[in-house]
Amino acid sequence: MKKLEEKLSKFGIMPGLERTQLLCEALGRPQDRMETVLITGTNGKGSVAAALASVLSEAGHRTGAYFSPHIERYNERFRVDGKDITDAEFAPYEDMLLKLHDEGYKMTLFEALTAIAYRHFADKGCRYAVMEIGMGGRFDATNIAMERAAVVTNVGLEHTDYLGKTVREIAADKAQIIKNPKGVAVTGCEGEALEEVKKRADEAGVRLLGLGSGGIGTTLREARADSTLFDYCGKGRYQALSVSLAGRHQAGNAALAVAVAEELGADEGAIRAGLQKTRHPGRLQIIGREPLIVADAAHNPEGIKALIQSLDLYPRERLVCVFSALKDKDWRSMLAMLAPLCDAMVVNQMEDGRAESADAMAAEAEKYTEAEAVRDISKSVQAAKRKAGRKGMVLICGSMYMLGEAMAAARGYGPGFKGNQ
Numbered sequence: 001m002k003k004l005e006e007k008l009s010k011f012g013i014m015p016g017l018e019r020t021q022l023l024c025e026a027l028g029r030p031q032d033r034m035e036t037v038l039i040t041g042t043n044g045k046g047s048v049a050a051a052l053a054s055v056l057s058e059a060g061h062r063t064g065a066y067f068s069p070h071i072e073r074y075n076e077r078f079r080v081d082g083k084d085i086t087d088a089e090f091a092p093y094e095d096m097l098l099k100l101h102d103e104g105y106k107m108t109l110f111e112a113l114t115a116i117a118y119r120h121f122a123d124k125g126c127r128y129a130v131m132e133i134g135m136g137g138r139f140d141a142t143n144i145a146m147e148r149a150a151v152v153t154n155v156g157l158e159h160t161d162y163l164g165k166t167v168r169e170i171a172a173d174k175a176q177i178i179k180n181p182k183g184v185a186v187t188g189c190e191g192e193a194l195e196e197v198k199k200r201a202d203e204a205g206v207r208l209l210g211l212g213s214g215g216i217g218t219t220l221r222e223a224r225a226d227s228t229l230f231d232y233c234g235k236g237r238y239q240a241l242s243v244s245l246a247g248r249h250q251a252g253n254a255a256l257a258v259a260v261a262e263e264l265g266a267d268e269g270a271i272r273a274g275l276q277k278t279r280h281p282g283r284l285q286i287i288g289r290e291p292l293i294v295a296d297a298a299h300n301p302e303g304i305k306a307l308i309q310s311l312d313l314y315p316r317e318r319l320v321c322v323f324s325a326l327k328d329k330d331w332r333s334m335l336a337m338l339a340p341l342c343d344a345m346v347v348n349q350m351e352d353g354r355a356e357s358a359d360a361m362a363a364e365a366e367k368y369t370e371a372e373a374v375r376d377i378s379k380s381v382q383a384a385k386r387k388a389g390r391k392g393m394v395l396i397c398g399s400m401y402m403l404g405e406a407m408a409a410a411r412g413y414g415p416g417f418k419g420n421q
Contacts, residue, residue: 003098007101016139017141032145034126034128037052037129038131041155045151046132047245047278051280052261053082053130057274061264064129064130065080065131066130066142067132068133071400071404090116097115115141133177147178148183150180150183150186151185152178152186152189154193155193167193174197175197178204184208185207186210189210219231225286227242227243228242228243238271241258242275244275245284254275284310285407290391291391293394296397299400304334319342320343320346321394322396325356326356326401339369340369342395343387346372348375352401355399378406381396381409382409
């Protein structure tokens with residue numbers, strides 16, 4: 001998979017659908033050979049995609065699920081009925097896209113991976129393709145498909161250089177995945193973001209279901225360190241559903257997945273079994289003991305807020321946070337919320353031109369707690385473990401691009417292991 005990355009990563013982000021449309025034309029329009037669910041939002045879209053795909057597989061439908069970004073390996077991005085693509089399966093697709101590139105087809109890395117996802121799922125005979133949007137909605141490469149269902153989980157300020165400067169503008173962009181009057185749209189948005197989603201659904205003539213006030217209800221029963229128990233009311237009424245993802249916010253994410261699954265005909269048995277079998281790495285995931293080590297993909301203020309609301313699920317004597325962030329993220333706000341809760345913070349710096357300076361973040365964190373800059377990711381984890389002690393807790397968060405390597409270090413892999421590859 002490194003060949004594609006080496007060839008295409010230099011092109012960065014180039015919003016637009018034309019390049020992906022041409023790629024998929026050359027690949028035989030695979031997006032037309034299955035029903036597609038498009039899932040966007042500031043937070044939670046990966047968890048919703050994982051839960052929905054698991055339910056649809058349990059309902060007896062071969063289902064592909066596409067995620068972005070990955071945590072430890074590219075293989076995680078392409079999943080069919082719960083199984084990641086193998087290196088051997090991926091190799092022919094990599095060769096296809098490299099050949100098209102050599103023939104003059106323009107593409108970014110994300111566009112190439114998206115085209116591969118559609119083609120792989122079609123080749124596998126999938127009935128459904130559950131696609132996590134990479135960024136926004138309107139011009140995201142995944143949006144070349146005419147969706148059977150569209151999900152907008154929530155909207156906060158993110159990618160403002162591309163999507164807009166306000167929540168309303170960003171919501172309007174994300175809502176552009178709602179296109180098919182024969183489909184359905186589902187949302188967990190509130191306030192002005194919900195207004196924009198409703199506006200788009202009305203324009204497209206698409207029926208809209210909303211969490212809380214639009215036909216979907218959920219009540220949290222119990223939050224556990226490894227799962228979430230909740231009641232659901234939609235087309236059906238289900239008591240004590242259990243999704244195997246930790247965090248109080250996962251009740252709402254799972255409810256959105258159940259709402260779509262009901263629209264696609266899944267029964268209660270498939271819903272219960274699929275939620276229990278859901279897996280999605282890096283979501284309040286326990287990866288070590290003594291000290292307790294928990295990794296979470298929170299990488300914006302809304303994600304950090306949700307993370308904080310579930311920290312009480314993990315009893316500990318001390319809390320030490322391993323943190324990193326990209327320059328374009330609101331890391332100051334994240335630190336202002338998180339650092340006061342920590343006994344210490346260890347800040348690292350990714351080997352990426354987009355990475356914020358570890359020294360700058362550590363200086364900011366020192367306004368609230370003890371902080372240390374340890375640029376190397378693996379060494380930062382080891383430093384945090386020492387500070388936490390056997391009965392403490394190490395929390396790893398701040399950037400999905402740092403998470404994989406930090407998780408690998410926590411598990412004891414050598415410092416040369418690059419998790420996010």
